[in-house]
Amino acid sequence: MTKLTNLLSQQLKNNLDQPVIKDENLGIWFTGLDLQDDVHQLRNAFVANKLGYGDQILVCLPNSAVFPVINQAAWELGIIVHPISPTTPIAELRADWRARHYAGILLAPALAVALAGAPFVANDLHLHTVAELPFLVDRQQIAGRLTTSTYLPQEDDLGLILNTSGTTGKPKRVGLTHAMLVNAAQNDIVSNHMTAADVAMITMPMFHINAQVMSTLSTRLAGGKILVTPKFSASRFWQQVKDNGVTWVSVVPTIITFLLLNDNANRVYRENAEDIHLRYVRSSSFALPEDKLRAFQDNFNTLVIEGYGMTEAASQCTINPFDAPKIGSAGKAFGTELSILVDGVITTEANVLGEIVIKGDHVITQYMDPNPDSFKDGWFLTGDLGYLDEEGYLFVKGRSKEIISRGGEKVAPAAVENVLNELAFIEQLSVIGMPDELYGEEVTAVVISTTPGLHEADQRQQILDYAQDHLAKYESPTRVEFVREFPRNMTGKVLRPQLREQLLTAGVAR
DSSP states (O other): OOHHHHHHHHHHHTTTTSEEEEETTTTEEEEHHHHHHHHHHHHHHHHHTTOOTTOEEEEEOOSOTHHHHHHHHHHHHTOEEEEOOTTOOHHHHHHHHHHHOOSEEEEOHHHHHHHOSTTEEEEEEOOSSOSOEEEEEEHHHHTTOSSOOOOOOOTTSEEEEEEOOOSSSSOOEEEEEHHHHHHHHHHHHHHTTOOTTOEEEEOSOTTSHIIIIIIIIHHHHHTOEEEEOSSOOHHHHHHHHHHHTOOEEEEOHHHHHHHHHOHHHHHHHHHHGGGOOOOEEEEOSSOOOHHHHHHHHHHHOOEEEEEEEEGGGTEEEEEOOTTSOOTTOOBEEOSSEEEEEETTEEEOOTTOOEEEEEESTTSOSSOSSOOGGGEETTEEEEEEEEEEOTTOOEEEEEEGGGOEEETTEEEOHHHHHHHHTTSTTEEEEEEEEEEETTTEEEEEEEEEESSTTSSHHHHHHHHHHHHHHHSOTTTSOSEEEEOSOOOBOTTSOBOHHHHHHHHHHHHHHO
16 A cells, blocks of 8 residues: 555545545445445455456546545556546547557446447446446456456556647647656645635536645645535626635636636625635636636635746746745746746846746656656746746746747747736737747737727727837737637637637638
8 A cells, every 4th residue: 555545545534434525426424334335345446356456447537526536546456647637529539449458448338328339348336425326347358367466566666647628739648647646746735724624615527646746635734625616607606605614626717717707706704704715716727817816805805815836847846935925927936946947047046037847746848748858957847937036936927939939039828928918808819929920920919808899999999008008018918809709729728829729710711
């Protein structure tokens, strides 16, 4: 047993008759004994099908309370878990299986029917946490095995494979060891002041690092309780927080925006404010505009703590200190070495813009597939641009590949967005570079307005005028486009390459 599996096992033993995890979709709280029974049953199913140490299983399920059960059962046997989006098409599932040689697949019943047949052996599991869980085992992978491996996992063995968010290019596979996972979770516990009295609510997809480690694993190791929701719902959010005694939630800025704009969410909060005890929301993934941060804190009497993390670090790298948060910053490094790479030189000098680089006992040193350009002298090169201020607070300025090159000047989209977001009619904003024959790229503000389809000409001029007064000339947008929605990945990040292509296609159509 590793430290990770020992801690998870002990958490269930300590709470045999106490509620530990609730599945909001089922409306049921599961006790430590319920979860322990499910872990044993699933582990027995793995053994019966001769799966064990070193095998990989693919998990393609919607959010539910079964995810931590799958992880624990697999990790105790040294099986590696790879969760992916439940909306993955069948053709892609088949391609993944052929390419990666997964020994087993856990998936939703409808997907199981579509995927079943040779070479799979089908098993139907019935657990406390999920009524029907199809388990397909690859005959070819287990052929010739007389029994399951009895070799136990070690600290440096892989426990989890996750795909990167994939804002640019094809997502990469990140392999996280038992040690990395427990190290990251323990950093989260300390820096986020988690205790056994906490109830965390999961609104993010369970195939993402945020839900897997930041919310689920960290809360379990802290001895707290977990509410798993199928997905984020602005209209139901505050009722869920109140009814389940939720004390903190990990979100992305998109969720904060939706909560501010949703009339029903605001009404429910006002009606139940005295019975809501949310200590804070932790916001990450991309920068939260200052006006929205302040509005959320004022409207909902809840602290917003911003941090910076990634799949490759098994969770967070920086977080704002609760007693000294700095608006606009991703906070200070915690349990992580963090520096800035400029022209091949690594520095921690203040106010130097460059690529953010990290290392630590929770940070990968290689991808599952070769990608040597992402590493330098033991540092992981994040691809994000940023700088440290005099007090060591990190300010993230966007992806290096997203930097706009205009006439030789480099423009960070996040810096322009932070300024323009002060305009009240801007609901959401993304700044991208569009082709320009003279300057190479044109700084383009793409706007979702609070009054879609109305006053666009006037709002366009207001943006141009405001930019002229508040931005350097080379940073100021020369083009403003209005859209109804942005293409996004599953964590809410705007897919800038797709947005650019969308505008180019629309331009050709015009």
